[in-house]
Amino acid sequence: MSSRLVRLVADVLELPVDQVDAQTGPATTAAWVSLRHLQIVAAVEDAYGVAITPREIRAIRSVADLRELLARRGVDE
């Protein structure tokens, strides 16, 4: 797991890095509410220089999904 992506998500969720892993998502983490979801997307777009479509935003359910999305874009985490 990319520590940079995990750090980024942990930053937005205001959680310690060790409480965030691939499975972390709205279903597992109370802090991951809809506003945080958008902020995570914005942070990923900014950090990796990618544009994420609304459909993709709705499909993201975990850090692993974010990682897959970046991989599809050919972005090196």
Place this chain on the structure above:
Amino acid sequence: MTRAERMSQHLNRALHELFAADERAWLLGEDVVDPYGGAFKVTQGLSTAYPDRVLSTPLSENGITGVAGGLALCGDTVIVEIMFGDFVGLAFDQIINFLTKSVAMYGEPTPMRVVIRCPVGGGRGYGPTHSQSVQKHFIGIPHLALFELSPLHDAADVLAAALRRGEPSMLFEDKILYTQRRYVDNRVDERLAFELLGADRNWARVYDPGAAAAPTLVIAPGGVANRAIAAARKAWEQGRNVEVLVPARLYPFDVDGVLGLLDGADGVIVAEESTAGGTWGSEVATRLYAAAWPLLRRPIELVSSAATIIPSAPHLERAVLLSADTILERIMHRSTGESAASGAASHDRAAPPWETPGTVVAQAAEQGVAVSVPKLNNNDDSYVLLEWLVPAGATVEIGQVIAAVETSKAIEELAATHAGVLRQDLAAGADCVPGSTIGYILSAGAFPAAAPPAAEPSVVAQPALPGRPLPPSQRRIADVVAASHREIPVAFTAVRVDVTAALAYARRAADETGADVSLTEVVIAAVATLHEQFPALYAQLTGDGRVIDAAQPSVGLTVDVGTGLFLPVIRDAAKLDLGDLADTVVELRMKALRNRLREDDMAGMNFLVALNNTPGVIYAQPIIPPGVTCALSVPDVHREVVLDVGGEVRERMMADLGLAYDHRLVNGAQAGAYLAALGAALQL
């Protein structure tokens, strides 16, 4: 020839040499030991080589400096690292009441070999409290010498010179320098050479050996040296000869080392990054006037950063901080024959341009093209200039977005209608009316750029009022809700709706498409389908008592993602399937998050869905925006245990949907029927 060291490496090596040569040298500071090696890596390796004498300390600038004073009293050598010079104020008492006094107050001279290192300066986006240039606050303290790291001087020599004084010193280190390389072999570039002058080699002089014209002298501390050199290069391209003079020791100022260069010079400019007023530059000017008045052809001019805080945002930081272009403008401006008196009086940045615009502004109005605020909607008499997106003095292209203006509904961007240099006449945060001029685009080169206006000039100009102004984003909403309250006789009805089926429907849609759908979209879809059956609830009542029916349901949605409350609109919502609706909602919320909602995104609403679904909220009465007849509130859902028709106990998910309606157009019976139909439409 090998490449010159970067300045952080160079200073690091100088410290290693000092520790190797002086067994009584200490280094104290926050996080200075390995592997961290200091916030800017200047002390790397030192604690490994000298673990007993390089100590990481608690976060106490006062304490660190006091301990340094104690060690110095015992005859030791101490280097203190203040992590950010902005915080050296916390050590001020130790400096003025202990370290410097100890040199002379015990009846015999007492050497105090302390160097307090202070990283200073901006340009790295560290914001108002980690970017300042605090040198000026330490000028004039007896027995305190000030030095500044320079790419033209050997740092080991500077440290040795500081310690040789037997008095406390401060070494200011511009953070921008750390990653830059130093100049060696008396060369700056192919054209420019440099030499060190004076018996103590305190002055570095950067000059063009082939130039014949009388030079303009730019005196700059080490942190500004590269900006001054860049300005000198550009001035040379425009036919001006400029020499840059950089002292290693700022204070006491070394007049003698530079006197010989003043004779024949075509003016002196002192460039420094601090804010104007009581500066090192003022000290330089005072000393030079006293010592060299007959040699000066013109008044000495000072350039510095704008008199405001240093913003974090890079484009704003660039607008505030002293730049090479600021120095260049002063060099070129004074060379066009501007009289000495007016040059000093009207353009000295010691007098901020927003306080004394002087003749410069009038000239600009004639030479430039006005930046005007267009009429953006039919609702507002005035807007707020939210932000300049290009710094004052920057060159802009046709079509380039230069400013953001906020209306009562949205933020609109203004693009440049001409190419040229931007001048800003109105400060961000100020009101502007449609058709007004907020700045000018000047023909490039016609005019020296003005510094950015103060963030809140009206606050500066007026007596302080109690309280604080309503933020612009909230003023926009305040206007909308106040108008609603004035104009709309509102009535309100709520119903408890079983949304178990609607939630299950949203889940099924999410599972089928792999993308989340929420109750919000299901409700919006239901609201859209009810338009045909209940046209009056989507109609608009005009001022003269006429009713205009909506051709299509265009559903507004409250969006608040921390950037203010917005009411963007999903147009023709009945034509969108659930997935498209969900996409649109996400798109609008992302736009709000990024401040990209535009007037167009807000236009055409004929029904509002107000989300009040903060956890625990079970009931809310929404405000009806003017021009709309109904607003439906969607609260958080809650669990209830109910008896079904067969007498079985069941757990259901419930929501109390509330309908606020304009009673001029809609009566209670219609509202009740509408809510009943909505409840039925949600039993999917």
